[in-house]
């Protein structure tokens with residue numbers, strides 16, 4: 275099993291992703307987007323960062339890289355894909371997941387801890403948790419406000435494709451606990467298949483006690499969950 279971490283110009287969490295996966299015993303390698311997906315790819319991370327300087331919209335330019343057609347085809351074949359932060363934006367811009375991430379309600383870049391409530395524990399990315407569990411995972415973004423039309427939001431929600439919601443330390447989903455103004459406090463969603471997930475918080479930054487939290491490990495272990503399925 276080798277997870278490919280796709281590096282774009284301006285990615286800056288690709289090394290962190292490889293390091294966190296390796297720490298968990300999951301084989302991972304960083305690949306420059308122009309080189310395409312290696313044949314032995316069994317999972318894909320779209321990492322965080324500032325691909326192409328967030329020009330146009332965060333993730334919009336990376337989504338036009340030819341590698342994303344390969345990522346989309348792999349996702350359709352059931353290869354697990356995880357988009358983190360800028361990777362989540364790239365995933366949305368590619369159409370791997372519904373909705374869009376836009377400028378924070380504060381209009382500022384926010385780098386802080388966030389609490390996430392597990393909304394659906396029956397997915398590869400959340401099977402390590404129970405529904406309603408509260409995870410402590412950092413956020414760091416300027417365009418993390420999830421937006422989607424009302425009907426599509428209802429559909430996402432009713433199909434169990436909202437993976438995480440921002441909440442307070444006790445698991446209450448409130449406006450005060452919504453760091454960026456996301457619709458419905460949504461922090462992460464699934465694609466059409468539950469093997470595709472994107473989230474704005476950084477699970478790879480919550481994988482070691484020295485980082486202040488290990489709550490993100492279960493998300494990364496989603497790659498093992500799919501390979502063992």
Ligand SMILES: NC(=O)CC[C@H](N)C(=O)O
Nearest residue numbers: 322323359360415416417
């Ligand atoms: N940490 C990140 O991946 C940041 C994503 C993007 N550059 C933003 O500010 O919204």
